[in-house]
Amino acid sequence: MTGADQGPPTPLSGEEEAFLRAFGRALLIVPRALDADLLREQHMSLNEYTALMLLSESPGLRLRMSDLAAACSLSISGMTRIVSRLQAQGLVRREQCPGDRRGWYAALTDSGLARLGAAWPTHVASVRRHMMDHLAEVDLPTVTAALRRFASDALNSSDVAPVDAPRVPYDP
Amino acid sequence: MTGADQGPPTPLSGEEEAFLRAFGRALLIVPRALDADLLREQHMSLNEYTALMLLSESPGLRLRMSDLAAACSLSISGMTRIVSRLQAQGLVRREQCPGDRRGWYAALTDSGLARLGAAWPTHVASVRRHMMDHLAEVDLPTVTAALRRFASDALNSSDVAPVDAPRVPYDP
Numbered sequence: 001m002t003g004a005d006q007g008p009p010t011p012l013s014g015e016e017e018a019f020l021r022a023f024g025r026a027l028l029i030v031p032r033a034l035d036a037d038l039l040r041e042q043h044m045s046l047n048e049y050t051a052l053m054l055l056s057e058s059p060g061l062r063l064r065m066s067d068l069a070a071a072c073s074l075s076i077s078g079m080t081r082i083v084s085r086l087q088a089q090g091l092v093r094r095e096q097c098p099g100d101r102r103g104w105y106a107a108l109t110d111s112g113l114a115r116l117g118a119a120w121p122t123h124v125a126s127v128r129r130h131m132m133d134h135l136a137e138v139d140l141p142t143v144t145a146a147l148r149r150f151a152s153d154a155l156n157s158s159d160v161a162p163v164d165a166p167r168v169p170y171d172p
Numbered sequence: 173m174t175g176a177d178q179g180p181p182t183p184l185s186g187e188e189e190a191f192l193r194a195f196g197r198a199l200l201i202v203p204r205a206l207d208a209d210l211l212r213e214q215h216m217s218l219n220e221y222t223a224l225m226l227l228s229e230s231p232g233l234r235l236r237m238s239d240l241a242a243a244c245s246l247s248i249s250g251m252t253r254i255v256s257r258l259q260a261q262g263l264v265r266r267e268q269c270p271g272d273r274r275g276w277y278a279a280l281t282d283s284g285l286a287r288l289g290a291a292w293p294t295h296v297a298s299v300r301r302h303m304m305d306h307l308a309e310v311d312l313p314t315v316t317a318a319l320r321r322f323a324s325d326a327l328n329s330s331d332v333a334p335v336d337a338p339r340v341p342y343d344p
Contacts, residue, residue, distance in 0.1 A: 008293050009293055009296040009297040009300060010296075010300075011296065012296060012299065012300075012304070015312045015313060015316070016304050016307075016312070018312075018313075018316045019307070019312050019315065019316045019319075020299060020303065022316045022317075022319035022320045023202075023303070023319055024203075025245070025319070025320070026199075026319040026320075026322040027198075027199035027202070027203065028245040029245065029322070030195075030199070030322050031199065073197070073200040073201065121180050121181055124181040124182075124183065124184060125181040127184065127192060128181060128182075128184075130322060131192065131195070131322055132184070132188050134318050134321035134322055135188075135191070135318050137314050137317075137318070138311075138314055138315055138318050139310075139311060139314075140187045140188070140190075140191050141187060141190075142309050142310055142311075143191065143310055143315055144187070144190045144191045144194045145194075145309075146306050146307050146309070146310050147191075147194035147195055147197070147198040148194045148197070148198075149306035150198040150201070150202050150302060150303055150306055
């Protein structure tokens with residue numbers, strides 16, 4: 001599984017290296033730009049927007065907290081903090097899962113759905129400005145398929161932890 | 173600048189929506205996969221690897237702390253934590269900038285360069301496995317150019333803060 005087990009790997013080509021660096025920059029900067037636009041115009045973070053959107057697309061406008069966290073690639077504690085803020089604004093309510101005393105749903109309220117609709121124009125304009133307006137020459141379905149393979153491969157690695165879970169400790 | 177100022181934006185097409193979601197998943201998952209591989213096999217985080225790599229490519233193997241932080245899209249305090257861990261292992265040393273009592277360089281040591289060389293096969297094999305092996309049909313230079321436009325556009329937004337700087341406060 002490691003390069004060391006199989007001899008040194010082939011170095012990246014110039015084109016591969018350039019792609020890696022551009023991808024690395026974009027993945028740091030684009031979410032911050034989308035987040036900044038939502039915070040400035042809607043007083044809502046990108047994580048909050050994403051949680052509301054995922055609930056709006058789910059049957060019965062509700063998701064188990066664990067499923068909502070997984071869909072956002074957040075830990076359950078990270079998602080609990082986001083849902084608590086949304087709940088305090090009346091945008092989401094928590095409901096106990098029937099027949100499972102330890103399970104909780106997050107459910108979108110009417111206010112939450114209206115709030116999502118109000119924030120949507122900001123977010124779509126932001127996505128267009130920061131991303132879609134720059135994709136004219138790109139074969140979108142091919143790139144989308146490749147990006148999906150990135151993610152599915154990485155999720156098969158058993159040691160990839162949720163984003164804000166504690167990482168493997170090590171001694172510096 | 174906002175969608176609200178100009179009437180509602182055009183909704184995303186199905187292809188755009190699919191790209192947005194695949195990009196969002198990949199940008200959360202790929203860095204964690206690269207980080208997990210480096211931690212498991214090299215006891216080094218992706219941020220530490222990136223800092224060593226950037227120093228190795230700089231004239232005199234040194235960078236101002238502020239430039240190193242900017243190149244990693246981290247705050248100076250975030251980069252200071254990373255450099256302190258690298259310094260404790262003898263991989264980096266701090267040097268005062270001549271003629272600027274408040275400025276500091278991070279400089280790569282011989283041990284740091286050797287450590288980077290030892291970690292390189294793990295990282296390249298990891299980048300191949302999680303990314304490059306899935307890009308066969310993709311027109312890499314075109315996608316790279318588009319990703320560069322993403323980033324340069326977002327950096328022109330004046331309110332995009334470094335990754336771990338305090339964000340705009342708001343009352344939930």
